[in-house]
Amino acid sequence: MIRYELECADGDRFEAWFRNSADYDDQAAKGLLMCPHCGVAKVGKAVMAPAVLRGAGKEREARAALQALAAKSREHIAKNYAYVGDKFAEEVRAMTEGEAEERLIWGEAKPDDAKALIEEGAPVAPIPPGFAPPKPDQVN
Numbered sequence: 001m002i003r004y005e006l007e008c009a010d011g012d013r014f015e016a017w018f019r020n021s022a023d024y025d026d027q028a029a030k031g032l033l034m035c036p037h038c039g040v041a042k043v044g045k046a047v048m049a050p051a052v053l054r055g056a057g058k059e060r061e062a063r064a065a066l067q068a069l070a071a072k073s074r075e076h077i078a079k080n081y082a083y084v085g086d087k088f089a090e091e092v093r094a095m096t097e098g099e100a101e102e103r104l105i106w107g108e109a110k111p112d113d114a115k116a117l118i119e120e121g122a123p124v125a126p127i128p129p130g131f132a133p134p135k136p137d138q139v140n
C-alpha cells in the first residue's frame with residue numbers, strides 16, 4: 001500500500017491509499033478520484049512545497065491576529081483603567097475591603113503580592129507581555 005496526499009482543484013487536501021503507484025495512475029486516468037470534501041473529481045497529487053508556505057502563512061496570520069489583539073488590549077487598558085504604578089496590591093486590597101471605591105486599575109505588583117492577591121480571590125489577572133499599554137508618567 002502506498003499513501004498519497006492529494007489535492008482537488010479547489011485546494012482541499014486529503015490522504016488516500018493505493019495498492020501501488022500504478023493503481024493511483026490508473027484511477028487518476030479514469031477520473032475515479034474524487035475529493036471527499038467537495039466532490040470535485042479533478043484531483044492530483046499535492047505538491048509539498050505550497051504546504052510549507054501555507055503553514056508559514058497560517059503562522060503569520062496567527063501572529064498578526066495576536067498583535068491586533070495585543071494592540072486592542074493596550075488601547076482598552078489605557079482608555080478604561082487607571083494606572084496606579086506600584087501601588088497595585090495596596091489599591092486592590094483597599095477596594096476588596098471596602099475602604100476604597102471600586103474602579104478599574106492596572107499597575108505593577110511584586111510576584112509575591114500578585115500571588116497573594118490571586119490566592120485571596122481578588123479579581124486580578126496578569127497582563128501578558130505586550131498587552132499592557134506604555135506606563136503613563138502620572139499615577140492616578
Ligand SMILES: [Zn+2]
Nearest residue numbers: 008012035038
Ligand atoms: Zn475539494
